[in-house]
Amino acid sequence: MAGEKDITKVQELVYEIKVEQVMCRDVIVVSPHNLMSELRELLRDKRISGVPVVEDGRLVGLVSIEDFITCLSEGKMKRRVEECMSRNVKCLYGNEALVSAVEQFDRLGYGRFPVVDRESGRLVGVVTKGDIVRGLLKRMEVDYHAEEIHRYRASHIFEDIIADKTTLIFQYRVVGKDFERAGETSSGLRKTLRRMGIPPTIVRRVAIATYEAEMNIVVFTEGGEITARVTPVEIRVEAVDRGPGIPDIEKAMQPGYSTAPDWVRDLGFGAGMGLNNIQKCADTMHLESTVGEGTRLEIGLHLNGREKHGTAHHR
Amino acid sequence: MVLRTIVEKLGLQVKSGGSGLDREVTGAYASDLLSDVLANAKKGDLLISLQIHPNVVAVASLKELAGVVVVGGRQPEEETLRKAEEEEIPLLTSALPAFPLAGKLYKLIAEC
Amino acid sequence: MTLQDVVRILDCQVVASEANLNSTVASGCGCDLMSDVLTFAKPGSLLLTGLCNIQAIRTAEMSDIKMLCFVRAKQPTQKMISLARKTGITVLTTSLPLFEACGRLYANGLTGIYGR
Incomplete structure (x- = not known):
């Protein structure tokens, strides 16, 4: 295991790079007034595990796939999103360093986090583990191919970073x-x-x-x-x-x-x-x-x- | 300055072609590229080079150079030694790299 | 000795990375064979060479040599100059042949890579 003096550039970069530099800005969102039934196609077609709920640009909640399944099994598909969504959403701030994102992923085991602007509370993007790995590699100017990322399993590299070895x-x-x-x-x-x-x-x-x-x-x-x-x-x-x-x-x-x-x-x-x-x-x-x-x-x-x-x- | 004086003052090893040690050295040329030596070295120059290939003797003979100093502690190939003896081209060696050897020779030439 | 001194002593033109002219030159190395530069040269050396092609710049880059002087008025190509700039290597040219260039620098106190 690497000691403190062996901190590599990768580890240095997780302190240097901000979440907003690697996140995806093109986010699919729903309004709190949408019906749960309207989410069915969205979740299926886009293969996403959760959708941020946004009102006037601000993040007000999140509908996870679990929330959706609960509604489905209880026959509550005619309800509005605001009645079924989780309101205490754990999110990251755009100007937070990647290292705190890495910690949150590790601690909570989520696949993705909504990213909001610290001052305005507006939703600015979504970040996944893959985004972080890609951001780090890109920063090191590594010529990577999507194929290569796939081959070496982005998540694998990610775990290596947390595990203090790359x-x-x-x-x-x-x-x-x-x-x-x-x-x-x-x-x-x-x-x-x-x-x-x-x-x-x-x-x-x-x-x-x-x-x-x-x-x-x-x-x-x-x-x-x-x-x-x-x-x-x-x-x-x-x-x-x-x-x-x-x-x-x-x-x-x-x-x-x-x-x-x-x-x-x-x-x-x-x-x-x-x-x-x-x-x-x-x-x-x-x-x-x-x-x-x-x-x-x-x-x-x-x-x-x-x-x-x-x-x-x-x- | 005769080559023998240079050999003594710079502590060069005489490997071959010792019969030409009384030749007059009128200048020096430092190069590791034989095409460059062929094009630019002048008659009477002492060549400073890393080249140990027999061709270095052929070029030295053709250009009527005073001799060849192989630098960096390199040892000339057997065939090169043989050819130098035959062509009466003094073949010398030095443990010094080209830069300080050229420096010492430059000073020596400047002093006389 | 600084690079500025080298420019003065050898009457050089500065063709790339002129910002580093205050750098100290640790030692001199005169060589046309890049294989030998790669084997023996030391970081911090000034490489004097008559070999003027892109691999001379590459060799300097790999060997952590930050300064290079082409002798016998060899002019580097634009491609070489831009590679030198990109890799932070200062490139000088002098009309002197290798022997005189080494000689003058040595006479002014610059030693070889083994400090002799």
Whole structure:
């Protein structure tokens, strides 16, 4: 478990970002004078678990799906919303820090909170756990895809934040033979890690090792992927390409050994494959390569300083 | 200034091509890119470089350079040593990186 | 030595991030091979190089090198200049060759990365 001094940028951001910066402003609301029966389609079509009740812009209550079911089972669908809604609605203020929202979600177990303006009491939005996670990731300028969020389960990341630990995954595609764009991946990863509050000396080692790996993919292959996984105890970077593979890893590990073409050497690169430097920067290094198939390099850096070891072998 | 004096004053290791140590050094050129050396180094220059590939000797010979100092503690390849002996190009090494070696040589040349 | 001193000693043009000219230069590093810069250079160094392409800026960025001087009157492209600005790297150019540039700075008291 991370101690106080290990507070990451994610945790810093939950103090810095306000609820109104991540909430959804486009909210479906009902009037207290609507009939309960009118809510039926709304709840079904929009698949929402509760609707804020608003009169003259001010939040006056909330109809949850439970309230609705109660009315339905008691045959009170002709009643007005104001007779059935919950009046003591727990809501958040727009200018509250995310950290208090996180606490409320954790304590009350709700899926969403209405957000009101502290002075006027007007409803300004609704915030869900997903909104908070998205807001945090966006702030870290992480290139996320809806698909990725889904894959790594937004709620999972969310729980990690509360549980004082984060596992974030960043994935980048590296284009082969594109010398101009080479380094964009390493640069993006470097910025993200700095934002997360990882110590600069470690970020520098990750950036240099990743850059060397990225240059190898650009120079020697048709392209590949670089994936970084960040946990509170370590950073793992995996670089995978689709060939041509390294025929003799032992030789490739020698400083200065390279099969780089002249155009690469003239650009100041390829005076070696950089594998030594990667090993020097990382705490652990594993290299597998099959000629004709591709190469997979995985490096790890401890965030709390431990000994180095590594292997390189053929599959 | 003769190359031998520079070797002594800067504590360089003579790796190969020692027969050319009495050559006059008229200037110096620092570069790690052989295409750049080929284009811009002048006759009589002492080359300061990280290059250990045999081609560095070929370029030095072609441009009639006074010799090559391989910096940063790098050791020239076998083939490079052989070629330097053959072409009578003094091949020297220094543990210093290019910056301070260039600095010391610059001062040395300026003093005389 | 500050970057302002470097500009004076090498008669440089400042092409990017001129706001940082008061920064102190910790050491000098003269190198054209980026693989070597990535292996040996230290943060806080001034990188002097004849290699003028976008990867020189990238290499500086990765190595936490905040100052770079292109020698032999090499002119960086607009793309390189904007990348340097974005990453907060000061870029200078001098018409001097690498040897003279290193020599003059060394003669004025700037040491190499190992303090010699």
